[in-house]
Amino acid sequence: MSESGSYYIPNGSKWPIIASIAVCTAMVGGSTLLNGNNFGKYVLFIGLALIVFMIVGWFNTVISESENGVYDTQVDTSFRWGMIWFIFSEVMFFAAFFGALYYVRAYSLPWLGGEGAGLATNTFLWPEYEANWPSTANGPGEIGGDFQVMGAWGLPAINTAILLTSGVTLTWAHHALKEMKRMQLIIGLGLTVALGILFMYFQGLEYGHAFNDLNLNLGSGIYGSTFFMLTGFHGFHVTIGTIMLIVILGRCIYGHFNPKNHFAFEAVAWYWHFVDVVWLGLFIFVYWI
Amino acid sequence: MSSVVNDTHHEEHPSGIMRWITTTNHKDIGTLYLWFAMIMFFIGGLMALVIRSELFQPGLQFVDPQFFNSMTTMHALVMIFGVVMPAFTGLANWMIPIMIGGPDMALPRMNNWSFWILPFAFSMLLSTLWMDGGAPAGGWTLYPPLSLQTGDAFPFLIFAIHFMGLSSIMGAINVVATILNMRAPGMTLMKMPLFVWTWLITAFLLIAVMPVLAGGVTMLLTDKFFGTSFFNAAGGGDPVMFQHIFWFFGHPEVYILILPSFGVVSAIIPTFARKPLFGYSSMVYATASIAFLSFIVWAHHMFTVGMPLAGEVFFMFATMLIAVPTGVKVFNWVTTMWKGAMTFETPMLFAIGFIIMFTIGGFSGLMLAITPADFQYHDTYFVVAHFHYVLVPGSIFAIMAACYFWLPKWTGNMYPETLGKIHFWLSTFFVNLTFFPMHFVGLAGMPRRIPDYSLQFADYNMIASIGAFGFGFAQLIFLYLIIKTIKGGKKATDQVWEGAEGLEWTLSSPPPYHSFNTPPAIK
Numbered sequence: 001m002s003e004s005g006s007y008y009i010p011n012g013s014k015w016p017i018i019a020s021i022a023v024c025t026a027m028v029g030g031s032t033l034l035n036g037n038n039f040g041k042y043v044l045f046i047g048l049a050l051i052v053f054m055i056v057g058w059f060n061t062v063i064s065e066s067e068n069g070v071y072d073t074q075v076d077t078s079f080r081w082g083m084i085w086f087i088f089s090e091v092m093f094f095a096a097f098f099g100a101l102y103y104v105r106a107y108s109l110p111w112l113g114g115e116g117a118g119l120a121t122n123t124f125l126w127p128e129y130e131a132n133w134p135s136t137a138n139g140p141g142e143i144g145g146d147f148q149v150m151g152a153w154g155l156p157a158i159n160t161a162i163l164l165t166s167g168v169t170l171t172w173a174h175h176a177l178k179e180m181k182r183m184q185l186i187i188g189l190g191l192t193v194a195l196g197i198l199f200m201y202f203q204g205l206e207y208g209h210a211f212n213d214l215n216l217n218l219g220s221g222i223y224g225s226t227f228f229m230l231t232g233f234h235g236f237h238v239t240i241g242t243i244m245l246i247v248i249l250g251r252c253i254y255g256h257f258n259p260k261n262h263f264a265f266e267a268v269a270w271y272w273h274f275v276d277v278v279w280l281g282l283f284i285f286v287y288w289i
Numbered sequence: 290m291s292s293v294v295n296d297t298h299h300e301e302h303p304s305g306i307m308r309w310i311t312t313t314n315h316k317d318i319g320t321l322y323l324w325f326a327m328i329m330f331f332i333g334g335l336m337a338l339v340i341r342s343e344l345f346q347p348g349l350q351f352v353d354p355q356f357f358n359s360m361t362t363m364h365a366l367v368m369i370f371g372v373v374m375p376a377f378t379g380l381a382n383w384m385i386p387i388m389i390g391g392p393d394m395a396l397p398r399m400n401n402w403s404f405w406i407l408p409f410a411f412s413m414l415l416s417t418l419w420m421d422g423g424a425p426a427g428g429w430t431l432y433p434p435l436s437l438q439t440g441d442a443f444p445f446l447i448f449a450i451h452f453m454g455l456s457s458i459m460g461a462i463n464v465v466a467t468i469l470n471m472r473a474p475g476m477t478l479m480k481m482p483l484f485v486w487t488w489l490i491t492a493f494l495l496i497a498v499m500p501v502l503a504g505g506v507t508m509l510l511t512d513k514f515f516g517t518s519f520f521n522a523a524g525g526g527d528p529v530m531f532q533h534i535f536w537f538f539g540h541p542e543v544y545i546l547i548l549p550s551f552g553v554v555s556a557i558i559p560t561f562a563r564k565p566l567f568g569y570s571s572m573v574y575a576t577a578s579i580a581f582l583s584f585i586v587w588a589h590h591m592f593t594v595g596m597p598l599a600g601e602v603f604f605m606f607a608t609m610l611i612a613v614p615t616g617v618k619v620f621n622w623v624t625t626m627w628k629g630a631m632t633f634e635t636p637m638l639f640a641i642g643f644i645i646m647f648t649i650g651g652f653s654g655l656m657l658a659i660t661p662a663d664f665q666y667h668d669t670y671f672v673v674a675h676f677h678y679v680l681v682p683g684s685i686f687a688i689m690a691a692c693y694f695w696l697p698k699w700t701g702n703m704y705p706e707t708l709g710k711i712h713f714w715l716s717t718f719f720v721n722l723t724f725f726p727m728h729f730v731g732l733a734g735m736p737r738r739i740p741d742y743s744l745q746f747a748d749y750n751m752i753a754s755i756g757a758f759g760f761g762f763a764q765l766i767f768l769y770l771i772i773k774t775i776k777g778g779k780k781a782t783d784q785v786w787e788g789a790e791g792l793e794w795t796l797s798s799p800p801p802y803h804s805f806n807t808p809p810a811i812k
Binding site: 100 | 303308310312313314391392395396397398399401402405408441444445448449451452455458461462463465469470471496498499503504505507508511514516518519524525526527529530533534537595597
């Protein structure tokens with residue numbers, strides 16, 4: 001609750017309107033490209049460049065305001081609530097895709113195989129089809145042709161270990177920050193960044209293996225759809241998280257943050273742990289069982 | 290305010306258009322939201338009039354069926370995402386910081402972006418009207434495989450929905466952060482006005498379900514362009530799965546469209562009954578219960594799709610349960626009026642109209658909740674009648690009530706009361722003329738989203754079309770009245786209404802640019 005009348009209300013800002021123009025440009029470009037007009041890719045590129053420009057500019061403003069000490073504890077709390085609810089919205093975004101995975105595995109695939117209410121569907125449309133997750137999970141139309149399933153205990157297990165370790169190194173860095181041990185802080189954060197990049201590298205290897213050796217891609221029926229959309233969006237979030245970690249690492253090297261005032265660090269840490277937890281869900285439900 | 294306290298920060302007020310584009314002030318942004326909603330209201334209304342013109346008589350007369358379907362689809366998208374949601378967000382922006390005694394919204398720059406997404410998102414959406422293959426015509430629910438047959442409009446539609454969702458999520462995060470963090474000392478949660486409470490819960494719903502819609506439409510996009518099989522049975526997916534994902538968003542969404550109305554009505558009824566709201570805490574708990582139930586009733590929108598029996602039964606009973614907390618609310622409003630010293634200024638008229646006609650919509654909702662009966666009603670005009678009763682004399686009336694209620698506070702001028710009353714009575718007469726006959730044609734089997742109909746429905750359709758045009762023209766009075774009030778009129782007092790209570794009435798009319806430089810004392 002408000003203790004004093006000092007809440008920081010920023011002056012008018014040009015960044016939001018730039019953000020709208022940037023995102024809209026990218027979307028219009030992307031849509032045009034998807035509709036088969038190659039010109040769209042230039043528009044898309046301009047939009048994406050504007051988005052990067054906007055993000056850098058907007059965050060620069062916020063960081064310099066923070067460094068100039070205009071944010072009090074109440075502003076800090078607003079940022080915390082903002083980040084918490086943003087992460088909750090991200091959780092719900094992933095929930096849509098996990099929900100699709102559960103629905104397919106529990107209902108639509110067995111129904112196509114003739115279970116329960118699907119008996120007529122199976123008998124009259126696809127009598128040959130036997131539903132088995134994951135081996136026949138590209139459906140009765142065998143969309144995408146024969147494929148092999150990605151195993152859990154190779155790269156995915158290594159990636160699980162990598163992400164869990166990165167959670168530990170990040171927490172170590174956080175403790176170091178609270179105790180003003182700068183060297184430990186920078187090493188801990190640097191290790192976390194390195195592990196994030198290693199994760200993405202292995203994920204890239206895994207995708208290459210899927211495309212080249214397993215004939216597994218986005219078009220491999222519902223198995224490929226859920227597999228690549230879930231791991232793909234997760235990988236995208238790891239990328240974003242790693243970029244955020246790199247920014248924070250840079251700020252730590254510059255000497256930003258002190259034991260009392262380091263919300264940006266914590267926000268990135270929350271985000272990283274969220275990405276970590278999503279991965280555990282992926283490892284269990286997409287790769288393992 | 291900050292300029293006094295903090296010497297690193299001095300206020301700048303750009304003038305002209307740049308003030309509105311760059312503003313971080315909750316009142317400016319609230320005003321922008323409200324005007325945006327007003328413009329969209331007339332655009333969406335014109336689309337409704339195209340629909341009603343075509344349905345004035347049986348046969349095809351004005352538009353081709355494809356365009357007719359585009360109109361039903363776009364009318365819904367514009368009215369839901371472009372009118373009701375922005376209007377409520379505008380009210381939230383204007384009123385919540387004042388009602389809780391805070392200086393502004395918690396995250397002012399993000400607040401600006403939440404608004405300034407909307408003109409761009411809706412430009413993208415409306416531009417599809419001129420594209421190859423026409424605007425989206427598969428219904429606002431976007432069911433595949435039909436929606437996947439949309440022409441060039443398709444990716445624009447999907448990205449516009451992503452963009453609007455981004456706006457709604459950021460707006461909602463801002464509301465939650467404001468309510469949780471910006472209250473004046475002593476403003477405990479259970480002292481907050483109900484409008485604040487209903488918005489807190491609405492914001493939670495928004496943050497929970499808008500990302501699910503984003504996920505669902507993303508799957509549509511990848512199904513169309515990237516070869517995924519989410520909604521393709523041949524690939525192991527299921528088109529019905531889209532309906533589950535969509536309505537998991539869609540049902541909480543309809544409460545997002547109505548819960549803030551409950552807050553508005555809970556502010557207006559006590560003011561003009563000159564009695565405190567009956568059962569404040571039960572109102573809070575009822576709102577929370579409705580929000581919880583909204584997550585477990587989605588499949589009542591798809592009773593005829595072929596779900597297992599257990600699903601049909603569960604969703605039927607869960608849906609009926611919603612009548613309990615909703616009933617609590619209606620009874621509380623009525624009990625607040627009981628033995629009150631009532632007067633009937635325009636906001637009160639709209640609020641009472643809301644209670645009566647929203648209840649009619651609620652009852653037809655109960656009828657639709659009964660699975661076996663729904664097999665008859667599904668996709669008929671009975672459904673159209675039902676949701677228009679809860680959305681037009683429900684949400685829209687509540688928004689209008691709020692405008693009349695707070696317009697003197699916002700502008701410092703009283704609106705012309707007689708004209709307001711004329712607007713109310715014309716709106717009420719014509720809204721019933723439009724939508725009541727739809728119950729009858731619906732029960733008799735007239736299907737939705739078809740530009741032609743069987744001869745026996747002709748009379749009622751003609752009546753409904755006359756009503757729609759009457760309602761549309763009556764809204765010009767509203768527009769005129771608002772502009773007139775902004776330009777001048779009898780000066781409003783700070784209190785404005787004799788029975789008004791709450792922090793907003795302690796400020797001057799219009800309130801200063803920054804509401805509370807120092808937190809007010811809370812009784």
